[in-house]
Amino acid sequence: AQSVTQPDIHITVSEGASLELRCNYSYGATPYLFWYVQSPGQGLQLLLKYFSGDTLVQGIKGFEAEFKRSQSSFNLRKPSVHWSDAAEYFCAVGGYNQGGKLIFGQGTELSVKP
Amino acid sequence: GAVVSQHPSRVICKSGTSVKIECRSLDFQATTMFWYRQFPKQSLMLMATSNEGSKATYEQGVEKDKFLINHASLTLSTLTVTSAHPEDSSFYICSAPGTLATEAFFGQGTRLTVV
Numbered sequence: 286a287q288s289v290t291q292p293d294i295h296i297t298v299s300e301g302a303s304l305e306l307r308c309n310y311s312y313g314a315t316p317y318l319f320w321y322v323q324s325p326g327q328g329l330q331l332l333l334k335y336f337s338g339d340t341l342v343q344g345i346k347g348f349e350a351e352f353k354r355s356q357s358s359f360n361l362r363k364p365s366v367h368w369s370d371a372a373e374y375f376c377a378v379g380g381y382n383q384g385g386k387l388i389f390g391q392g393t394e395l396s397v398k399p
Numbered sequence: 400g401a402v403v404s405q406h407p408s409r410v411i412c413k414s415g416t417s418v419k420i421e422c423r424s425l426d427f428q429a430t431t432m433f434w435y436r437q438f439p440k441q442s443l444m445l446m447a448t449s450n451e452g453s454k455a456t457y458e459q460g461v462e463k464d465k466f467l468i469n470h471a472s473l474t475l476s477t478l479t480v481t482s483a484h485p486e487d488s489s490f491y492i493c494s495a496p497g498t499l500a501t502e503a504f505f506g507q508g509t510r511l512t513v514v
Contacts (some may be wrong), residue, residue, distance in 0.1 A: 322485025328507040
């Protein structure tokens with residue numbers, strides 16, 4: 286079955302510290318992988334995506350993610366977190382034959398302490 | 400980039416009434432659109448796939464008679480929550496695939512509160 290797992294429901298980091306949000310997926314074909322961020326009461330903003338090629342992808346706001354096929358993972362990282370990064374983060378998977386339909390993980394809530 | 404506009408952003412309705420939510424692709428055409436539902440502190444769950452010119456495809460467990468979907472044109476899909484009840488209160492988000500249908504562009508979401 287196709288699924289996305291984000292093991293961490295809630296993470297708290299200090300401002301300026303590094304961040305890694307975990308994402309594991311189960312998908313029968315070549316996955317298209319996405320990270321979205323959602324502020325309270327808001328829609329989704331795409332941080333980055335991976336379709337093919339270089340397994341380390343750069344996104345907006347200083348985020349990056351690395352696709353590791355052997356581990357079925359697509360972890361999101363940021364070297365130095367800012368207070369404005371506090372939000373809900375969703376990992377999602379799709380495929381070339383899914384027509385844009387995505388399966389989302391449970392989300393990870395990020396809190397940033399001063 | 401492609402823009403998807405969703406309206407209204409917030410709506411409060413009385414129990415038993417119907418509410419219509421619109422999802423528009425502003426600068427591109429979409430033969431397919433997706434409707435998701437998100438409960439507080441939870442993930443997005445796909446409700447249905449809206450297909451222009453044909454019936455929507457509903458996910459298992461979603462009541463098609465309660466959540467009416469109409470894809471009237473290549474830029475507009477609507478979700479109507481009929482006979483709304485408080486348990487229908489949720490955040491509803493639509494999306495439309497881009498040209499290559501490899502990624503999706505999301506609307507801003509609609510917060511529905513049924514009182």
